[in-house]
Amino acid sequence: MADVRPFRGVHYNQGTAGDLAQTICPPYDIISPHIQSELYARSDYNFIRLEHAKELPQDTASENKYTRAATTLTQWLAQGILIADEAPAIYLHDHYFGYQGREYRRRGIIVLVRLEEWESRVIRPHEGTLTNPKSDRLTLLRALRANTSSILALYEDRQQQIASVLTAKAKGEPVVNFHTANGERHLLWAISDAGMLEQMQRTLIPQPLYIADGHHRYESALAYRRERRRNQAKPSGSEGFDFVMMTLVDFADPGLVILPPHRVVRGLPPPKIEDMVSKINPLFQIEELSLNSPDVWQKVAVFLNEEAGQGRIALCRASEKNMLLLKPHNLTSMEKFMPGSRSEHYKKLTVSILDHVILEKLLGLRREQEAEALTYSYDKFDAANMVLSGEYQLAFLIGPVKAETIKMIADVGDRMPGKSTYFYPKLPSGLVFYRMS
Numbered sequence: 001m002a003d004v005r006p007f008r009g010v011h012y013n014q015g016t017a018g019d020l021a022q023t024i025c026p027p028y029d030i031i032s033p034h035i036q037s038e039l040y041a042r043s044d045y046n047f048i049r050l051e052h053a054k055e056l057p058q059d060t061a062s063e064n065k066y067t068r069a070a071t072t073l074t075q076w077l078a079q080g081i082l083i084a085d086e087a088p089a090i091y092l093h094d095h096y097f098g099y100q101g102r103e104y105r106r107r108g109i110i111v112l113v114r115l116e117e118w119e120s121r122v123i124r125p126h127e128g129t130l131t132n133p134k135s136d137r138l139t140l141l142r143a144l145r146a147n148t149s150s151i152l153a154l155y156e157d158r159q160q161q162i163a164s165v166l167t168a169k170a171k172g173e174p175v176v177n178f179h180t181a182n183g184e185r186h187l188l189w190a191i192s193d194a195g196m197l198e199q200m201q202r203t204l205i206p207q208p209l210y211i212a213d214g215h216h217r218y219e220s221a222l223a224y225r226r227e228r229r230r231n232q233a234k235p236s237g238s239e240g241f242d243f244v245m246m247t248l249v250d251f252a253d254p255g256l257v258i259l260p261p262h263r264v265v266r267g268l269p270p271p272k273i274e275d276m277v278s279k280i281n282p283l284f285q286i287e288e289l290s291l292n293s294p295d296v297w298q299k300v301a302v303f304l305n306e307e308a309g310q311g312r313i314a315l316c317r318a319s320e321k322n323m324l325l326l327k328p329h330n331l332t333s334m335e336k337f338m339p340g341s342r343s344e345h346y347k348k349l350t351v352s353i354l355d356h357v358i359l360e361k362l363l364g365l366r367r368e369q370e371a372e373a374l375t376y377s378y379d380k381f382d383a384a385n386m387v388l389s390g391e392y393q394l395a396f397l398i399g400p401v402k403a404e405t406i407k408m409i410a411d412v413g414d415r416m417p418g419k420s421t422y423f424y425p426k427l428p429s430g431l432v433f434y435r436m437s
Contacts, residue, residue, distance in 0.1 A: 001122045002155075003114035004204045005243065006088035006197055009190070009432040010146070011176075013083045017045045021180045024430040027149040028052040028136070029216070045081055047430030051148045066143040073144055084435065089190035090197060091432055092166050093247060094174075096185035097425050099257055106255030107166060108247040109191075109200065110150060110432060113209065115218075115225050115244055123153075124208050124410035128418045129215045137220035145436045147221070147245040149429040151214030154403065157250045161203040165196045176431065188431060209248065210410050213423045218244060240436030247427055251403050259422040260304075260400045261376040262383040263354060266392040268363065268373065273317070273393060276362040277324075283333065283357065284313075284326040291321050291388075300325070300380065304399035311353045314397040316384045323384075328353065337361050343414040349405075350398050351420045358396065378422045 017023050022043040025031070031039070031052045039048035049072045053065035076082045091110035096103065116122040140148070157163055169189050176188035191197065211218055221244040228241045249256055280286065287303075289296050300314050303325050311328040328334055331348050337357045338347040346352055359365045365373055375392075377383035383395040401421050409416055 002204050002209050005112045006090045007112045008085050010084045010435045011432040017081050020178045024428040051429045070143040087192045089192040092189040094187040104255040108249045110247050112243040113246045124210050126406045126410045128415050134216045134220050141224045147434040150245050150247040150427050151217050152212040153246045154210040154251050155248050162200050245434040257424045258400050259378040259424045260398045261419040263396040264375050264392045265394040279362050287325040289323040306399045310350050316387045316395040318387045318393045343412045346414045355417045
């Protein structure tokens with residue numbers, strides 16, 4: 001099903017660009033204006049200038065951040081700051097990082113994947129998307145004709161056919177090996193051996209791929225392909241724009257860390273919050289925990305564990321010094337609040353119950369209000385502190401979604417609500433990228 005191919009990756013020439021730890025950057029969707037400025041100052045060759053260049057007050061339709069990125073790409077290639085590999089390769093990327101006192105390694109392979117429309121079910125999404133990020137990525141694609149940041153997707157390797165190739169390759173010397181200031185480490189190998197490539201491709205052909213992070217990038221790539229095909233007299237089906245760069249990670253990889261996006265709310269009239277709390281009672285069992293209790297966070301963590309049951313939510317309020325643990329009386333009773341077109345799996349998700357039952361039905365939050373009233377935090381302590389500091393009124397804490405739940409939702413052709421998962425850490429931009437031509 002999945003057409004996976006090697007490619008001639010473009011990457012920094014370490015002899016001219018300098019320390020790679022100073023040149024890579026996060027993907028566009030988590031770069032704040034402050035981080036953007038810091039990355040610009042970090043190095044004259046920081047990848048931010050391609051991935052998410054600065055907007056200027058004098059920008060016009062013909063001179064803007066996208067055209068500047070295109071000019072920068074051309075200059076860096078001409079100057080030898082960026083170079084392209086001679087032989088097509090699949091790139092093995094080992095990403096070492098720490099989280100909550102533990103060390104992890106996430107192992108991925110960076111490949112090209114033939115673009116497929118969603119209807120083919122070869123590439124399967126798991127989350128909904130918004131319009132603005134897709135517009136930004138599409139405009140950048142038009143300007144650069146390159147995938148600057150990789151889509152993260154998941155695959156199954158039950159017989160360890162791919163794992164055996166990667167283990168053998170990782171015994172050799174990596175072409176890239178560096179540490180970043182935040183303690184992460186990146187190692188990269190280029191796999192060009194025909195036998196290794198054939199074994200990996202053969203393993204991936206029969207199965208679908210599941211997008212974990214990068215839905216907007218994939219949909220932008222689809223839109224770009226449609227545009228380019230309309231302007232081609234006889235499209236071959238194997239043009240550069242028919243493919244997109246992905247980093248594929250095994251569902252069973254022990255370094256696949258998925259964080260829950262907790263919901264934090266402000267700007268609501270106090271009576272509305274009081275009304276919500278009163279209406280929760282008939283729908284949820286409620287246990288109250290004092291925030292002054294020494295084991296409160298341990299109890300919250302145990303309560304939110306998905307294995308303990310779906311629909312569990314912890315509520316922190318600015319007006320109270322306690323935590324309310326909410327457990328549905330009956331998951332089936334929640335279905336009346338859900339969109340009728342959704343699958344049974346969707347209707348039982350904790351994030352679906354939170355978004356549709358509490359935020360939409362009980363608080364009355366609608367999509368047009370979310371930008372002002374709702375934000376997300378991927379750390380439960382930070383989410384609670386945003387409320388206790390008085391900056392926000394409510395924090396709704398949820399447990400993480402498991403990888404098998406993502407697969408289950410995608411397999412039935414459904415999508416979770418937006419901001420249901422956060423794969424930690426984000427893939428870096430600038431390690432290697434795909435230039436179409």
